[in-house]
Amino acid sequence: MRNRPIATGSKTRARLTAALLSACLPFAAHAVEPEIRTDDVERFYALYNAADGHPSVAQLDEYLAQGSPSLKEFAQLRRVTGERIAAQIAADPAMYRNARQCLALLPKVKRRVATALRKLGELYPQSTFPPVAIVVGRGKPVGITNPSGVTVGLEALCAADFMNPDPEDRFVRVIAHEYAHIQQPFAALDLPEGDPRVNVLSMSLTEGGAEFVAELIAGGVANPGLAGRVRGQEQAVGEAFLREQDKTDFSQWMFNYKKGSDAPYDQGYWVGYRIARAYYRRADDKRAALAEILRMPDPKAFLTQSGWTPGQ
Structure with missing residues (x-):
């Protein structure tokens, strides 16, 4: 059940097989805080602001082409294209405007996630901690989780206030939830629909x-x-x-x-x-x-x- 989308309404989670894109390093007491990549979302909003909230399809395609490995994997697996992002911006411009509020919270989110993952490492020393990447997509899914890491769509999770009205808590606890999945052998299995073990x-x-x-x-x-x-x-x-x-x-x-x-x-x-x-x-x-x-x-x-x- 790899490349599990963080669902807020999909009927099932995709079970797609993907190679590891980065090593999952064991967490140690002396390790630096877990890596949370925000360069993709920062590039997006530099483009978004320069285009007065209406980036072109060509500009969005370039944003994807220049993205991190996490963004490229996310785009490939979840069919994110410049055309689809542009269509979603046109359909729901408030989603992308409002997401800038969550962008401002990311430094606090990063510190709290680091604290949470240190606790996980203390309680479960076998834990592995691949990167978290914050990106911007086409409004869904909220993100994906697989052994190469957790990738979260800023605009999608920022809009998911039905989960938790506090956006900072929402980001921290969703990431903590997804890191638990990284530690679960069952969550990493590539089992077909209908397998009796998937019940x-x-x-x-x-x-x-x-x-x-x-x-x-x-x-x-x-x-x-x-x-x-x-x-x-x-x-x-x-x-x-x-x-x-x-x-x-x-x-x-x-x-x-x-x-x-x-x-x-x-x-x-x-x-x-x-x-x-x-x-x-x-x-x-x-x-x-x-x-x-x-x-x-x-x-x-x-x-x-x-x-x-x-x-x-």
Whole structure:
């Protein structure tokens, strides 16, 4: 399940195979803070401002051609072209104007991410820390994560205020969530649609586990709004989850956010987080528990050992 798009509404995450573009270096106590690349977004906004908010397709193609390896990979995998960026700017100019507010937050985001990843390295010494790249794309997806790193679309994540109204917290905790995925062997697998291992339970524990790790190292989950969508329905959602845990169609449980709708979405994230939290709280050895949450060798056994029950 490589090159996983950071979804805010896609029906499924793409499973594309890509070579590693950079080494994943182990984190050490003496290491410099994790690299967060912002040169692409800075080049974009220099161009955007010079063009008074209306860069041409040719200028945007040049922006992509001169981009970092992360931007070029992002563009190739997610079909980002100068023409598509120009069309999105025309369709939603406010998205790109407003994203400059998030650009101004990046120095603080970088410092907080560094602190969070140091904590992850202390709690899970096997962690690897490839770069984070902040880029500008065509409004979606929010980004992609694979072993070569995390690439985030500034304009897309800045606009995703339904996840968290505080943009600084949103960036920090989404990056922390995605770094958890980098540590998860299951998230790196290239499994086909319909594989029995890719089911409601395994996907929910993968996403919910990453949410728990984000809370542990960065002070909160990436999408705190999910809890409000489930409030009052905890028992029913949990019981439905147990009934459907083996289904390979998980479209009702995640990646089903619809803009403007008040309907519940990504409930698998919420249930998986609750299961991971229950497992961690029950464990005497917290470091070993975190390792199990990340490695997840047997989802069924993990569910049983967590002690979680519907309604918790």
